[in-house]
Amino acid sequence: MNEAFTQLVKEAAGCTLCPAMCGRRAVLSELNGSPEARVMFIGEAPGRKGADRTRVPFSGDQSGANFDRFLSSIKLTRKEIFITSAALCNPRSETGANRKPTQKELANCSRFLRRTIETVDPNVIVTLGSVALEALKRIEYHELNLRESASQIHSWNNRVLVPIYHPSPQVLASHRREAEQLRDYQVVGKAILLGVRRPGAALAFDHELETKAAPGRRTPKRLV
Numbered sequence: 001m002n003e004a005f006t007q008l009v010k011e012a013a014g015c016t017l018c019p020a021m022c023g024r025r026a027v028l029s030e031l032n033g034s035p036e037a038r039v040m041f042i043g044e045a046p047g048r049k050g051a052d053r054t055r056v057p058f059s060g061d062q063s064g065a066n067f068d069r070f071l072s073s074i075k076l077t078r079k080e081i082f083i084t085s086a087a088l089c090n091p092r093s094e095t096g097a098n099r100k101p102t103q104k105e106l107a108n109c110s111r112f113l114r115r116t117i118e119t120v121d122p123n124v125i126v127t128l129g130s131v132a133l134e135a136l137k138r139i140e141y142h143e144l145n146l147r148e149s150a151s152q153i154h155s156w157n158n159r160v161l162v163p164i165y166h167p168s169p170q171v172l173a174s175h176r177r178e179a180e181q182l183r184d185y186q187v188v189g190k191a192i193l194l195g196v197r198r199p200g201a202a203l204a205f206d207h208e209l210e211t212k213a214a215p216g217r218r219t220p221k222r223l224v
């Protein structure tokens with residue numbers, strides 16, 4: 001691990017900013033992937049039966065199995081990516097079930113998300129679900145929402161951004177079915193070609209759009 005990443009892991013491991021998370025441990029280590037990866041996936045938070053138990057993001061539960069299937073559909077391996085989440089600790093309700101992270105917890109953890117993005121410095125970011133997409137607003141403001149922007153390739157913070165749906169069984173059953181998610185991952189593959197194999201192309205395209213846009217425009221621009 002590089003020095004900056006090691007320091008980040010150490011700080012996250014000792015973090016007690018969220019009172020409800022005090023019994024949990026932040027899921028951030030070399031098990032999240034290579035800090036040299038050019039592609040970063042961002043989820044919502046570790047799941048009780050998944051990463052909170054295995055320490056590997058998107059593993060050990062049905063969301064992880066779905067995620068692995070979608071990755072392999074575009075021949076992408078975990079060695080090529082880095083995976084993190086908007087909240088690094090597993091949020092649980094009083095009954096012990098998974099719950100969504102609160103706005104305060106997301107605000108607290110945005111310092112780690114910002115530094116993780118800066119440290120790994122990926123060309124391509126893929127957000128999994130609306131919580132992850134919203135979390136990016138605290139780092140560099142955008143006006144995207146998942147319903148309108150899913151499966152499109154955007155420029156954000158000098159990177160290529162693809163918002164897609166979360167791979168949880170609930171989302172697959174109701175909001176974004178298997179066939180649609182498989183199509184979304186084809187777009188992810190296209191974004192990787194644009195942002196990783198030809199990184200200059202994405203930024204050149206971005207510049208071209210910027211010069212046509214109104215001065216001061218800060219909203220993300222759709223690249224494809």
Ligand code: SF4
Binds near residue numbers: 105
């Ligand atoms: S969720 Fe993030 S900010 Fe909150 S305690 Fe865990 S590491 Fe700290």
